[in-house]
Amino acid sequence: xxxxxxxxxxxxxxxxxxxxxxxxxxxxxxxxxxxxxxxxxxxxxxxxxxxxxxxxxxxxxxxxxxxxxxxxxxxxxxxxxxxxxxxxxxxxxxxxxxxxxxxxxxxxxxxxxxxxxxxxxxxxxxxxxxxxxxxxxxxxxxxxxxxxxxxxxxxxxxxxxxxxxxxxxxxxxxxxxxxxxxxxxxxxxxxxxxxxxxxxxxxxxxxxxxxxxxxxxxxxxxxxxxxxxxxxxxxxxxxxxxxxxxxxxxxxxxxxxxxxxxxxxxxxxxxxxxxxxxxxxxxxxxxxxxxxxxxxxxxxxxxxxxxxxxxxxxxxxxxxxxxxxxxxxxxxxxxxxxxxxx
Amino acid sequence: xxxxxxxxxxxxxxxxxxxxxxxxxxxxxxxxxxxxxxxxxxxxxxxxxxxxxxxxxxxxxxxxxxxxxxxxxxxxxxxxxxxxxxxxxxxxxxxxxxxxxxxxxxxxxxxxxxxxxxxxxxxxxxxxxxxxxxxxxxxxxxxxxxxxxxxxxxxxxxxxxxxxxxxxxxxxxxxxxxxxxxxxxxxxxxxxxxxxxxxxxxxxxxxxxxxxxxxxxxxxxxxxxxxxxxxxxxxxxxxxxxxxxxxxxxxxxxxxxxxxxxxxxxxxxxxxxxxxxxxxxxxxxxxxxxxxxxxxxxxxxxxxxxxxxxxxxxxxxxxxxxxxxxxxxxxxxxxxxxxxxx
Numbered sequence: 001x002x003x004x005x006x007x008x009x010x011x012x013x014x015x016x017x018x019x020x021x022x023x024x025x026x027x028x029x030x031x032x033x034x035x036x037x038x039x040x041x042x043x044x045x046x047x048x049x050x051x052x053x054x055x056x057x058x059x060x061x062x063x064x065x066x067x068x069x070x071x072x073x074x075x076x077x078x079x080x081x082x083x084x085x086x087x088x089x090x091x092x093x094x095x096x097x098x099x100x101x102x103x104x105x106x107x108x109x110x111x112x113x114x115x116x117x118x119x120x121x122x123x124x125x126x127x128x129x130x131x132x133x134x135x136x137x138x139x140x141x142x143x144x145x146x147x148x149x150x151x152x153x154x155x156x157x158x159x160x161x162x163x164x165x166x167x168x169x170x171x172x173x174x175x176x177x178x179x180x181x182x183x184x185x186x187x188x189x190x191x192x193x194x195x196x197x198x199x200x201x202x203x204x205x206x207x208x209x210x211x212x213x214x215x216x217x218x219x220x221x222x223x224x225x226x227x228x229x230x231x232x233x234x235x236x237x238x239x240x241x242x243x244x245x246x247x248x249x250x251x252x253x254x255x256x257x258x259x260x261x262x263x264x265x266x267x268x269x270x271x272x273x274x275x276x277x278x279x280x281x282x283x284x285x286x287x288x289x290x291x292x293x294x295x296x297x298x299x300x301x302x303x304x305x306x307x308x309x310x311x312x313x314x315x316x317x318x319x320x321x322x323x324x325x326x327x328x329x330x331x332x333x334x335x336x337x338x339x340x341x342x
Numbered sequence: 343x344x345x346x347x348x349x350x351x352x353x354x355x356x357x358x359x360x361x362x363x364x365x366x367x368x369x370x371x372x373x374x375x376x377x378x379x380x381x382x383x384x385x386x387x388x389x390x391x392x393x394x395x396x397x398x399x400x401x402x403x404x405x406x407x408x409x410x411x412x413x414x415x416x417x418x419x420x421x422x423x424x425x426x427x428x429x430x431x432x433x434x435x436x437x438x439x440x441x442x443x444x445x446x447x448x449x450x451x452x453x454x455x456x457x458x459x460x461x462x463x464x465x466x467x468x469x470x471x472x473x474x475x476x477x478x479x480x481x482x483x484x485x486x487x488x489x490x491x492x493x494x495x496x497x498x499x500x501x502x503x504x505x506x507x508x509x510x511x512x513x514x515x516x517x518x519x520x521x522x523x524x525x526x527x528x529x530x531x532x533x534x535x536x537x538x539x540x541x542x543x544x545x546x547x548x549x550x551x552x553x554x555x556x557x558x559x560x561x562x563x564x565x566x567x568x569x570x571x572x573x574x575x576x577x578x579x580x581x582x583x584x585x586x587x588x589x590x591x592x593x594x595x596x597x598x599x600x601x602x603x604x605x606x607x608x609x610x611x612x613x614x615x616x617x618x619x620x621x622x623x624x625x626x627x628x629x630x631x632x633x634x635x636x637x638x639x640x641x642x643x644x645x646x647x648x649x650x651x652x653x654x655x656x657x658x659x660x661x662x663x664x665x666x667x668x669x670x671x672x673x674x675x676x677x678x679x680x681x682x683x684x
Binding site for chain 2: 018019020021022023025026027028029032035036037041043046047049051052053054055056058060062067083084085088089093095096099112116117118119120121122123124125126127128129130131132133134135136139140156157159160162163164166167237
């Protein structure tokens with residue numbers, strides 16, 4: 001009986017402690033190209049280019065599988081200029097959604113898209129920019145909204161998430177790397193953010209095994225050929241928010257996937273001359289409602305949630321980074337549960 | 343008493359299972375610069391460059407702290423063209439040294455150096471290369487050695503670890519980011535590989551809190567001004583293996599740190615006209631022995647191990663990626679224990 005209290009303590013420490021229990025973790029590349037220089041490679045003269053290869057244009061995936069993992073893995077694709085780091089922490093150093101969803105029992109796969117971050121090896125070069133433009137992005141990302149972490153240190157950390165591309169952004173390469181990932185790991189819930197959302201819409205139609213899509217403020221919405229609406233005018237200085245055109249069968253494949261779309265706060269209800277940082281997002285939110293209507297005509301299962309309407313307030317373009325990131329995760333987890341993906 | 347067997351099972355599952363127990367994980371930036379464009383930023387006209395900033399030139403650090411962590415953290419700096427991924431897995435998908443050392447109870451910090459990988463945001467641009475050169479690196483890295491994982495899939499994964507720089511490689515920036523890291527997390531065992539080794543030697547002299555250095559096939563060795571030997575001639579087509587010159591006080595600071603240097607297999611004992619891929623490493627190993635002698639004159643505690651001499655055979659330039667990576671980790675862990683860093 002002396003062992004009893006010790007065993008109780010050990011069982012508590014092992015089973016209900018706050019530690020993450022990870023069964024497996026690591027990294028791998030998916031997708032990509034192989035380029036071969038003309039000629040024959042000569043092992044005695046390896047500095048000559050003849051016949052040498054370049055393995056590039058892949059995605060790099062960092063993964064963790066928790067103990068007793070749920071059946072359906074989650075994959076996270078970031079937006080323009082971002083890497084896996086945006087899911088791995090918050091600007092103020094709290095747990096990122098990687099860890100948030102691991103704690104809830106899902107396997108998590110973080111994707112660096114081809115030609116960025118850990119997947120920088122590219123077959124086609126683009127020169128990175130070093131133009132100071134932090135404030136341009138802060139405005140476009142609506143970082144002035146109330147739920148962004150306070151303080152200079154958090155702002156400094158957030159600005160150091162941005163990473164330039166080593167080659168041209170190629171949405172087909174990105175989508176096909178996700179197709180390859182889902183074929184490797186099985187039906188996947190695909191989380192996309194911002195520009196990543198644009199690429200994510202194509203994945204089901206290109207043969208990806210997609211169990212659901214959670215699109216966080218996607219940069220544009222998809223429509224089938226023949227039903228593509230005009231871009232919605234807005235005062236943003238960025239590229240107009242042109243809809244994505246999908247072939248009818250690709251749109252139908254997308255409509256067989258449950259979809260949750262989230263928009264944060266600080267988005268004007270109507271356009272004005274002065275509110276441009278939010279105005280691109282007003283246009284995208286309106287385009288999102290057009291998409292919901294179109295997808296429903298095609299039998300789709302789409303939920304579009306403007307977070308303030310469900311009482312989650314103050315979110316920037318990065319709801320998973322804001323101080324209420326756990327509340328937003330709760331909302332997403334409840335939707336996944338409702339779709340039988342828990 | 344009915345609860346007793348259940349508690350035994352729970353305690354076993356919780357405490358002696360094969361799962362990793364992670365108390366905390368995440369990511370942060372350290373070091374770096376802030377560049378500010380001339381003029382005043384105007385919130386109403388954010389597309390104008392005036393007064394905008396660029397936060398860049400930092401290192402990006404991905405960390406995991408296990409439950410019941412040992413006191414001294416380990417930080418890992420990769421070599422030329424590599425990111426954290428080289429520590430996060432092996433080419434054949436086994437656990438990388440990140441997980442190997444986490445399982446042994448150390449906190450692990452993986453560093454992407456300024457201007458590469460997750461730390462790609464740079465204040466000074468360099469255009470990445472897209473020249474096919476896989477075979478050049480395979481030869482220089484002695485990947486033909488016997489312990490490299492077999493098969494095309496492992497080779498494909500390995501070649502997809504390489505990632506170009508977004509800006510010029512700046513050893514001082516790299517060293518200072520490590521100084522900032524060690525000031526943040528306390529006295530650290532610094533693992534360096536290849537070119538990363540060159541930058542690591544400067545960290546103690548620049549104020550870094552370094553508990554020990556484990557240098558795996560460093561690209562060059564340091565000497566104090568006035569005692570720098572001539573480069574050792576060799577037939578490698580790469581940059582000559584010039585020694586690193588440190589100021590006398592920086593060399594003395596380094597000599598107060600226990601140092602373990604590892605070299606793998608496939609390195610010729612004497613030069614020949616045909617063995618160039620290994621010949622640069624022959625020269626570096628010889629320079630390493632010069633460094634050991636010099637450091638000992640200055641009171642240093644340096645162990646240089648040519649792995650075949652302790653019965654660990656077949657290693658390439660990446661011993662932590664080879665099939666015997668766990669045996670090499672055992673050797674390093676024993677050395678850390680001997681230095682009181684367990």
